[in-house]
Amino acid sequence: MAAESSKQFWKRSAKLPGSIQPVYGAQHPPLDPRLTKNFIKERSKGNTLPLKNKKASSFHEFARNTSDAWDIGDDEDEDFSSSFQTLNSKVAKATAAQVLENHSKLRVKPERAQSALSEMPTNCKVIKSSSEAQLSRSPEDACVRNALHKQQSLPLRPIIPLVARISDQNASGAPPMTVREKTRLEKFRQLLSSHNTDLDELRKCSWPGVPREVRPVTWRLLSGYLPANKERRKLTLQRKREEYFGFIEQYYDSRNEENHQDTYRQIFERILFIWAIRHPASGYVQGINDLVTPFFVVFLSEHVEEDVENFDVTTLSQDVLRSIEADSFWCMSKLLDGIQDNYTFAQPGIQKKVKALEELVSRIDEQVHNHFRKYEVEYLQFAFRWMNNLLMRELPLRCTIRLWDTYQSEPEGFSHFHLYVCAAFLIKWRKEILDEEDFQGLLMLLQNLPTIHWGNEEIGLLLAEAYRLKYMFADAPNHYRR
């Protein structure tokens, strides 16, 4: 039953506000005077959002409250200009402002998740095929379909049912635990409960995937957020969480004096805001907010066993909620530390990686490479997003989480191994690619790769292939330099 309910939880909460998109990055020029002006101007706008004074207690309610948010300006930023003056770095100001501006534009996100979810039959069965998904008829449904469009399709390609994107399981549902899985879980428990967790061993065990039961604590350890020494963990957590909320108090609190409701959106906004304040040099790039979601969802899963169907974030105790938020912040920060040049001015890290991808593919699959050249497809045209959002736009969330088990176990997983994963991912579609006979067809395909039903198995294969590529090429860069 626990498995069943947590499965439903995944369905429900994967599309958190922030989960989806854009939010922040290295703003350049560092201080845009227009920004300040806009914020002040926006203040004078009538506040049409009831959200502010009303506690949104569930995703559903939250969604209703924000349903009109999509093209409204940024009323959210009402109190921003006052806190503005208290911040000392101009750059940080601008960057943080951008977080807020973008984030408030994004308030719509949870609505999307919600409207999608509310369309699900009450038994929440997983829609297994795109044809089934197409059957939906209501306008809301159409809207959900549309919402999935970016990931899914320009003209008519199968639509990813949201549930399939979110569920932690393969579309076929959660199978009962095998003996092997039980043994693995036991092994994890042993490692985690030992006085000093052997991190090398933990990485080794985690590479092929972390059992969901122990994922939250394993991720905290793998990311370097928690110390290996078991006795010190509790204190570290306490200290880091306090530290985070110290930042909040220092930089953020003044914005929302009257009301501290902890909705998903607010939590995400705070996390991104604080990150931006602390990383003024980093780019303010849409997509970084996506990177909070896996952490948030994994840490939330620790506390949500029952009644996830109508999961209400405010039913969690303040303490729990704060710990999820702080942990998500720190782990995301650790991740971003490793890929900072992805998000600095002109995004050099991404440019470099796309170039490396091109070189690699030209070595491992000349046919695909030449096919692209023949039809003038450039790698940057499709792979930019793969790098900018770590494939999160191309894969269901459950797959991203599984992928991150490995990324966190692999040295330089996010910054380096990801390149091999992208190469393996591309080659995975070689047949479909070679079947396309023009630029347009290729671009449409590459923008909307049909990963809708992907689960652990597909990711496992992908990672194995990526590992093989890395093994072949990583230590011999000349191999792939033509």
Added chain:
Amino acid sequence: MAYAYLFKYIIIGDTGVGKSCLLLQFTDKRFQPVHDLTIGVEFGARMITIDGKQIKLQIWDTAGQESFRSITRSYYRGAAGALLVYDITRRDTFNHLTTWLEDARQHSNSNMVIMLIGNKSDLESRREVKKEEGEAFAREHGLIFMETSAKTASNVEEAFINTAKEIYEKIQEGVFDINNEANGIKIGPQHAASNATLTGNQGGQQAGGGCC
């Protein structure tokens, strides 16, 4: 599919003005109130008919966010048409037009046709930019102008098609060198057959006939 010409477009403008929605309305005839924000650039395409000729439009929809600018700029080159979009309910998006225009002019070929679009015309009650202001800006800078609504589809077809008509006329006038693909125009296979009737005063563009 056979076509006479292929035109490449780019859609630019501030975040949240409705660039992706305009494209979606044009290519798929639907409106998506909530969608993922564009990362970098995204691609769309549709066939239209002008003067009895099939014309394929390939459209790059760019992310409005400043940090992506260095990526999106490279798409100006090779575009025959640009849709420069602002949101009539947000004055700031109109105020930024000059910056966008400078950027476009600097990075594109000089003949690129630019259509100025005031989007979200369905939100009359929240309007912050008068239609006359859009018209005046367009006049001053030599742009075509329309107000559209990606939501109701009002003028969306027209915006894309009028831009194509303008490009088509420029071809007829011989302004565009259609043999230079950097101009964002290609001659299609269909055109190769009836080439002579279409070329206007273009000289020696025959060579491109077979490409697609």
